[in-house]
Each structure stands twice: as C-alpha cells, then as structure tokens.
Amino acid sequence: GENVEQHPSTLSVQEGDSAVIKCTYSDSASNYFPWYKQELGKRPQLIIDIRSNVGEKKDQRIAVTLNKTAKHFSLHITETQPEDSAVYFCAASKGGSSNTGKLIFGQGTTLQVKP
Amino acid sequence: DSGVTQTPKHLITATGQRVTLRCSPRSGDLSVYWYQQSLDQGLQFLIQYYNGEERAKGNILERFSAQQFPDLHSELNLSSLELGDSALYFCASSGTHETGELFFGEGSRLTVL
Numbered sequence: 001g002e003n004v005e006q007h008p009s010t011l012s013v014q015e016g017d018s019a020v021i022k023c024t025y026s027d028s029a030s031n032y033f034p035w036y037k038q039e040l041g042k043r044p045q046l047i048i049d050i051r052s053n054v055g056e057k058k059d060q061r062i063a064v065t066l067n068k069t070a071k072h073f074s075l076h077i078t079e080t081q082p083e084d085s086a087v088y089f090c091a092a093s094k095g096g097s098s099n100t101g102k103l104i105f106g107q108g109t110t111l112q113v114k115p
Numbered sequence: 116d117s118g119v120t121q122t123p124k125h126l127i128t129a130t131g132q133r134v135t136l137r138c139s140p141r142s143g144d145l146s147v148y149w150y151q152q153s154l155d156q157g158l159q160f161l162i163q164y165y166n167g168e169e170r171a172k173g174n175i176l177e178r179f180s181a182q183q184f185p186d187l188h189s190e191l192n193l194s195s196l197e198l199g200d201s202a203l204y205f206c207a208s209s210g211t212h213e214t215g216e217l218f219f220g221e222g223s224r225l226t227v228l
Contacts, residue, residue, distance in 0.1 A: 006157075034216065043117065043205065043219040044158065089158060100171040101146055101213050105158040 002027045004092050006106025014114050019077045021109045023090035026071070030092040033066060033073045034103065038087045047088075048075070080113045087111070118142065119220035121206050127226045133194040136223045140187055140208030146170070147189040148209075148217060149181055153202040164189055196227045 003026040013019050025033075034049035050057045050064045050073065057064050063076045077084055087110050091103040118141035128134055140147050149161040160173035164183035175181075178196075183189045193200060203224050207217035 032215070043221050045117075045219070046216050049216065091158075100163055100165075101209055101215060101217070102148060102160055102163050102171045102173070103158075103217055104160060105150075107157040 002030075002092070002094070002104045004090060004104050004106040006090050006109060008109060009107065010110045010112070012112045012114065013080055015080060015082060017080055019075075019080055019084070019111055019113075021075045021088055021090070021111075022072065023074070023092075023106050024070075024072050025092040025104075027092070027094055028071065029094045030071075032093040033064070034091050034093075035062075035064060035075050036089045036091065036105075038089065038108075040086075044089060077111075080111075082113050082115050085111055085113045117218040117220060119206060119208050119218050121204075121220035121223050123223055124221065125224050125226075127228065128196060129228055130196055130198060132196050132227075133192065134196065134225065136191040136193070136204050136206075136225075138189045138191070138206030138208075138220060140189070140206075141210075141218055144208035144210050144218070145187065146209045147183055147187070148207040149175075149189070149191050150205040150207065151202050152205060152222070153199075156202075158205065161191070193225070196225075198227050201225055201227045 031052040036044035038044040066073045087108045090106040120139040145166045148163045150158045161175040163171040181191045203222045205222045207219045
C-alpha cells in the first residue's frame with residue numbers, strides 16, 4: 001500500500017547549521033513529492049516540491065533531492081534561522097491511472113533551531 | 116491566507132454526539148480533501164471529492180461521512196463521537212484531481228469530552 005516514512009522525528013540544530021530530513025516512499029507509482037511546513041497551531045504550507053522527472057530542486061536556502069531507484073527524497077535547509085523552527089512534513093502522490101492528487105504524508109519532523 | 120475557509124475553528128462536544136465541519140475551497144478549485152491530525156500525529160488522509168463526486172477514500176471511519184455540494188463546498192460529518200476523535204481536521208483544495216499543491220485551510224479543532 002501507500003506509505004511514507006520520515007526521519008528523524010525531532011531535529012535540533014544550532015543557528016547557521018544545516019538540517020537534513022529524509023523520507024522514503026513505498027509506491028513506485030508516486031511521482032510528486034512536496035514538503036510542507038507547519039508552525040504551531042497553523043495550517044501546513046508548501047515550501048518546495050519536486051516531480052519524479054527531476055533529481056534536485058533548489059529555492060534559496062531550501063533544496064530537495066530525489067532518488068527514484070531507492071525511493072528516497074530529502075529536504076536540505078542551509079544556514080538555518082530560528083524562524084525555520086516548525087514541523088516539516090514530506091508527502092507523496094501517485095501519478096498514472098491512479099492519479100487523484102491526494103497526498104500521503106510522513107509522520108513529521110520537529111525542527112528546533114537554537115539561537 | 117490560502118483562500119480555503121473552514122468553520123467552525125473550534126468545537127467542543129460530548130461523547131456520542133454528532134458534529135458537522137464545513138469547508139469552502141479556493142475559488143475555482145474542484146477538489147476537496149479532508150485530513151485528520153491528532154495530537155503529535157501526522158496528517159491522515161480521510162477522503163477526497165472532485166466536482167461533487169467521491170474520488171478517493173483513506174482510513175475514514177464508518178461513523179464519519181462527507182459530501183461535496185453543487186457550489187463545491189464540502190461537509191465532514193462525524194457521528195457517535197469518541198474521545199479519540201479529538202483532533203484537528205483540515206480541509207485542503209486543489210484545482211484538479213491530479214498531482215500538485217494542496218492548499219490547506221486553518222483547520223477545525225474538535226475536542227470531545
């Protein structure tokens with residue numbers, strides 16, 4: 001079935017350091033991999049996404065890499081700042097004939113950036 | 116502001132009761148998704164509607180039901196409520212039923228006492 005595993009569940013870094021969050025997915029038909037950031041008590045918001053025809057995508061301090069063979073994708077945040085502190089969710093969505101647009105989310109990573 | 120509106124924002128009720136959560140998608144969006152987020156848990160997919168019809172179903176309990184109306188707003192009905200149903204319920208919308216960004220509402224926080 002569809003499953004997304006996310007690690008680590010918590011991550012604490014010093015301001016200015018890099019943070020890496022990793023996810024694996026089970027369904028090889030998955031072709032869309034977004035990352036959402038959720039601040040305490042707020043709605044999840046998309047920060048970056050990648051499709052299966054691309055291996056890497058970068059947007060300022062945030063980058064996502066995808067390894068389709070291994071069914072892994074990762075979020076990289078460089079030069080972390082206290083405002084990066086939040087819960088980050090990876091997700092996957094299937095393409096092809098089963099395409100509905102629904103996202104299956106990982107369990108989330110609580111990132112704490114210490115000043 | 117995502118453009119997705121959810122009401123009520125907060126709801127407190129007792130076990131055994133029934134509640135209805137409402138979602139208005141972004142203007143022009145045809146797909147509505149419902150997710151449940153329990154304390155310290157991830158986002159569990161419940162159900163999706165596209166242009167009035169059920170498109171995908173997740174781990175939605177039989178006590179829960181949903182529908183999407185001709186004006187595209189959606190309602191999630193939760194009945195015979197149990198303590199474990201206490202959670203944040205998010206609605207999200209997208210323009211199509213294909214892969215792409217989902218826009219989330221602010222959520223409805225349900226507390227069952």
